Amino acid sequence: MESSIQTPLPTAPSTPPTPQRNPLRPSRGHTDAVEGSATWQLADRIGLAFCWFLGLLFCAIAIAIVLYLMVQGIKFLKPSMLVTPAAAGFTEGESGGFSDAFIGTMIVAVMGIAIALPAGIAIAVWLVEYGRPAALARITESTIEAIAAIPSIVLALFGTVIFSSTALGFLSRTSQGVVFGRSFFAASAMLSLVALPLVVASVREGLNSIPRHVREASYAVGKTKAATTRRILLPTCRPQVATGAILGLGRIIGDTAIILVLLGATQNFAPVEGTGFPLNYLRGAGTTLTNFVYEASPTGNLNQPQKAYAAAFVLLLMVLALNAAADVVHRRARKVGTWSH
Amino acid sequence: MLGALVCAVVALLLALIATVFVHAWPSFAHNGLSWFGPGGNVDDQMEAISLSAQTGAGYVYTFHAWPLIWSTILITGGAVTIALVSALFSAVFIIEFAPTWMSNILQPVVRFLASVPSVIYGLIGVVVIVPFIGNHFVTEPQKASVAGVISLTGYSLLAAVTVLTVMIAPLMVSIFSDGLRAVKPGWLEGSLALGVNRWRTTWKIGVRSARPAIVAGTVLAVARATGEAVMLAMISGSVGFAPNPADGLIFIYEPSRPLAPTIVKNIDQLSSKPANATLFAIAAVLLFSGAMVSLAGHIARRAMRKYGSA
Numbered sequence: 024m025e026s027s028i029q030t031p032l033p034t035a036p037s038t039p040p041t042p043q044r045n046p047l048r049p050s051r052g053h054t055d056a057v058e059g060s061a062t063w064q065l066a067d068r069i070g071l072a073f074c075w076f077l078g079l080l081f082c083a084i085a086i087a088i089v090l091y092l093m094v095q096g097i098k099f100l101k102p103s104m105l106v107t108p109a110a111a112g113f114t115e116g117e118s119g120g121f122s123d124a125f126i127g128t129m130i131v132a133v134m135g136i137a138i139a140l141p142a143g144i145a146i147a148v149w150l151v152e153y154g155r156p157a158a159l160a161r162i163t164e165s166t167i168e169a170i171a172a173i174p175s176i177v178l179a180l181f182g183t184v185i186f187s188s189t190a191l192g193f194l195s196r197t198s199q200g201v202v203f204g205r206s207f208f209a210a211s212a213m214l215s216l217v218a219l220p221l222v223v224a225s226v227r228e229g230l231n232s233i234p235r236h237v238r239e240a241s242y243a244v245g246k247t248k249a250a251t252t253r254r255i256l257l258p259t260c261r262p263q264v265a266t267g268a269i270l271g272l273g274r275i276i277g278d279t280a281i282i283l284v285l286l287g288a289t290q291n292f293a294p295v296e297g298t299g300f301p302l303n304y305l306r307g308a309g310t311t312l313t314n315f316v317y318e319a320s321p322t323g324n325l326n327q328p329q330k331a332y333a334a335a336f337v338l339l340l341m342v343l344a345l346n347a348a349a350d351v352v353h354r355r356a357r358k359v360g361t362w363s364h
Numbered sequence: 365m366l367g368a369l370v371c372a373v374v375a376l377l378l379a380l381i382a383t384v385f386v387h388a389w390p391s392f393a394h395n396g397l398s399w400f401g402p403g404g405n406v407d408d409q410m411e412a413i414s415l416s417a418q419t420g421a422g423y424v425y426t427f428h429a430w431p432l433i434w435s436t437i438l439i440t441g442g443a444v445t446i447a448l449v450s451a452l453f454s455a456v457f458i459i460e461f462a463p464t465w466m467s468n469i470l471q472p473v474v475r476f477l478a479s480v481p482s483v484i485y486g487l488i489g490v491v492v493i494v495p496f497i498g499n500h501f502v503t504e505p506q507k508a509s510v511a512g513v514i515s516l517t518g519y520s521l522l523a524a525v526t527v528l529t530v531m532i533a534p535l536m537v538s539i540f541s542d543g544l545r546a547v548k549p550g551w552l553e554g555s556l557a558l559g560v561n562r563w564r565t566t567w568k569i570g571v572r573s574a575r576p577a578i579v580a581g582t583v584l585a586v587a588r589a590t591g592e593a594v595m596l597a598m599i600s601g602s603v604g605f606a607p608n609p610a611d612g613l614i615f616i617y618e619p620s621r622p623l624a625p626t627i628v629k630n631i632d633q634l635s636s637k638p639a640n641a642t643l644f645a646i647a648a649v650l651l652f653s654g655a656m657v658s659l660a661g662h663i664a665r666r667a668m669r670k671y672g673s674a
Binding site (some may be wrong): 060062063067070071073074075077078080081082084085088091092142145146148149150153159162163166167168169170171172173174175176177178180181183184216219273276277278279280283284288313316317320321322328331332335338339342343345346349350 | 366367369370371373374376377380383384387450453454456457458461462466469470472473474475476477479480481482483484486487488490491492530533534537561563564584587590591592593594597598599602624627628631632634643644647650651654655658
């Protein structure tokens with residue numbers, strides 16, 4: 024199905040090139056051809072100097088954050104911390120590692136994106152390909168925008184109401200009729216809402232960039248709308264789907280408020296008795312790296328700064344890896360090239 | 365089938381709004397407009413509310429949130445103002461004036477800063493920025509002058525605004541640069557052809573026609589700043605105190621606590637009914653102010669339709 028899209032398509036009405044690609048733009052790469060700053064008035068040159076200052080400041084801040092956490096992280100991170108669960112102890116040497124937090128982050132990331140990705144793709148497809156009635160489409164767009172703007176602590180509070188209801192008691196621990204409401208299910212479900220707008224935006228952008236004639240060609244050979252979407256449009260915007268998933272993952276593993284409220288104030292897994300292996304852990308409370316950093320920081324309940332550095336370093340490495348992955352996807356998508364109009 | 369899912373998401377949002385306001389109602393109903401006003405110590409009030417669930421003498425709801433609201437305004441306002449200026453200059457730099465190598469470095473740097481989890485910013489704030497402010501900026505006479513009221517340890521407005529600025533500025537930079545990139549080249553060329561230099565062309569034509577993107581980025585940044593809970597809970601000082609600018613410059617060294625961190629700090633009280641209502645009331649205020657900011661952004665952008673983009 025890949026090859027069917029890449030075959031040159033017959034003549035189509037030419038669309039104007041996007042302004043971003045206009046080579047006439049006096050911009051990067053053309054600076055030498057345009058006048059330099061030497062002829063400008065003093066105020067303008069001070070402004071340009073301020074630009075340079077800010078640019079260098081941003082670089083300096085980024086380097087400082089990475090270097091600081093790297094130095095502290097390498098100093099305090101021991102590989103054993105990643106496989107030892109946290110334990111009660113008086114000194115940092117006695118209190119174990121943060122393996123539960125590390126695994127918790129993975130669980131939450133996988134479960135959160137497993138909800139957000141299909142839902143986000145479906146919403147984006149509906150918005151771009153169907154979008155009728157138009158009023159509902161507008162409402163949906165506003166809804167996605169609103170979800171993106173809702174603070175995660177408010178989402179977390181909403182989660183406590185939903186997941187403490189008796190109807191959803193099977194998703195968390197229940198004791199004496201009271202639903203605990205804190206579990207990996209609860210946290211992942213709410214975290215998926217944090218990732219959802221990013222996935223929708225990215226997939227929408229991808230679908231919108233596919234010219235109309237591609238769809239028309241597919242209809243012309245007798246494919247239905249659903250088949251066109253599934254076999255032509257979605258495979259074509261795979262890079263954007265991947266980008267959305269990566270951005271969403273980044274937000275999920277970086278969120279603390281929802282974890283703090285919906286996963287529990289513990290640093291260990293708290294599996295629920297009476298259920299089989301994966302479910303008992305997922306129904307129980309737990310922790311993630313962000314929660315661990317929060318609690319282990321000097322203002323938290325554990326106050327073990329050395330381990331906070333180590334966990335923060337691990338978290339930062341994950342974020343850096345996700346950023347690098349997003350870059351690779353982006354670059355590869357650009358190499359494949361654009362549609363011939 | 366897709367339509368059903370879309371309807372479900374819309375319904376979920378409506379359910380969220382309804383739930384938050386229904387749960388918040390007892391707190392608002394009891395306090396009326398004085399909920400938003402000053403009066404008494406807000407931390408003591410919160411404690412009395414939480415404890416009243418156990419005493420059996422009836423629920424207490426009295427809550428005057430002004431110090432929390434004022435702190436939110438000061439911290440958000442300060443951070444957004446600084447971030448707006450620096451993000452605008454940075455975006456202009458990235459799009460127009462930076463040499464290719466420089467903007468090739470800056471773009472990933474900005475993306476990275478935008479994706480650092482807030483708890484890492486909080487940790488760095490706690491272990492680096494806060495002690496630095498406490499040890500080097502705040503003087504002994506200043507500490508002595510407020511000794512009976514609060515202690516100046518470095519957990520302060522200044523620390524909160526500094527770290528929050530670094531958090532939200534990258535977000536603004538990326539939206540501003542998208543806006544600047546989409547400016548019609550012909551407009552810029554027209555200005556250049558008239559002999560206006562590149563700096564002024566960028567500011568008079570480029571930045572002006574990118575105003576819708578600037579509004580959109582600012583709205584998003586305000587939403588992120590008011591909703592930021594964890595980082596601010598760590599470094600704002602976590603005291604229900606309203607720093608008064610009329611006291612002189614010392615107010616930037618004073619601790620406070622915005623609305624969203626208040627929820628985080630009292631999350632253990634969620635099972636106490638009146639405390640639950642109070643925390644949902646704070647969430648309702650956050651939702652409502654977020655909606656108002658978005659609405660203001662929409663209205664502002666509608667007036668800018670003539671600029672074509674965004």
